[in-house]
Amino acid sequence: MALALVLVFFVAPVDADQGISQKIFYFHVPIALTAYACFGTGAWKALRLLMTAEERYDLESYTAVHQGTIFGALTLVTGSIWAKASWGVWWAWSSNQLVLFLVLFLFYCAYFMLRFSLEPGSRRARSSAVYALFGVVLIPVSFLAIRLANDFIHPTVFTRHGAQMTGWMFTAFCVSWAALLLLAYVMYRVEIIGKQIDANLRELRELLTA
Amino acid sequence: MRVSSGEKYVAAAYAVVLLAVLVWVAIIAAKLARLERETGELTGLVRDSTSRGDG
Numbered sequence: 202m203a204l205a206l207v208l209v210f211f212v213a214p215v216d217a218d219q220g221i222s223q224k225i226f227y228f229h230v231p232i233a234l235t236a237y238a239c240f241g242t243g244a245w246k247a248l249r250l251l252m253t254a255e256e257r258y259d260l261e262s263y264t265a266v267h268q269g270t271i272f273g274a275l276t277l278v279t280g281s282i283w284a285k286a287s288w289g290v291w292w293a294w295s296s297n298q299l300v301l302f303l304v305l306f307l308f309y310c311a312y313f314m315l316r317f318s319l320e321p322g323s324r325r326a327r328s329s330a331v332y333a334l335f336g337v338v339l340i341p342v343s344f345l346a347i348r349l350a351n352d353f354i355h356p357t358v359f360t361r362h363g364a365q366m367t368g369w370m371f372t373a374f375c376v377s378w379a380a381l382l383l384l385a386y387v388m389y390r391v392e393i394i395g396k397q398i399d400a401n402l403r404e405l406r407e408l409l410t411a
Numbered sequence: 412m413r414v415s416s417g418e419k420y421v422a423a424a425y426a427v428v429l430l431a432v433l434v435w436v437a438i439i440a441a442k443l444a445r446l447e448r449e450t451g452e453l454t455g456l457v458r459d460s461t462s463r464g465d466g
Contacts, residue, residue, distance in 0.1 A: 206425075220417050221415065221417040221418050221421055222417040222420050222421060224421045225420070225421055225424040225425075228424065228425065228428055229424065232428070271431070271435075275427065275428060275431055278424075278427050279424045279427060279428065282420050282423050282424040282427070283420070283424060285420060286416070286417055286420035286421070384432070388435060391439060395439070395442050395446070398446055399446070402446065402449050402450065402453065405453055406449075406452075406453060406456075409453060409456045409457065409460065410456070
């Protein structure tokens, strides 16, 4: 993360078009891509749950979706700040890319409403898994929306001709993305381990007080 | 030192990310403190039941 910040602020050149506010790109886009990765992981774990019925995949899927929601919220907040800096508005309903990402985010927020409206057990695990799998369909739609809908507001950096940025900009972007993926992975592992310890302690307490 | 509006927005965006990481660290610290307390309580329960078993 420290290396990413050094590259972003001291090595990568300032964008000729947007000026200093373009620096937000180096965290905003990796955060969005990390959110997609988390939702994709949640869907994969959900599929594994439905295939094997192993309880651990429920926790792993839930945790991945939870992380994805956090990164999704950060995407929307950093994106709004960048929008204000670049376009003078906090949000543009005319942008399909923005609206579709918001729909994706709200869809996964509803995941928690579904999950916690059901009693813990196999029914909750299966229902959550099916919902997480449906959500993953929205990811490529959201990702491709900018290309499909001729969105003239939200910039397209990665095109069929490659990344539209200089070498150091691309390096800074890659390092930032790696740092955020690593952060997401650490958060994911810490949350899972914490929940497993919680469950073990609860079971131990029940055995000792029985 | 004059700060342009672009620089302010960049600082705000990065501050949001930093704040999110700090909040996460604080939540983890609180959770660890709770787990430590519960582990201590359970250790006490085990000691009590062991001493009752010896006595």
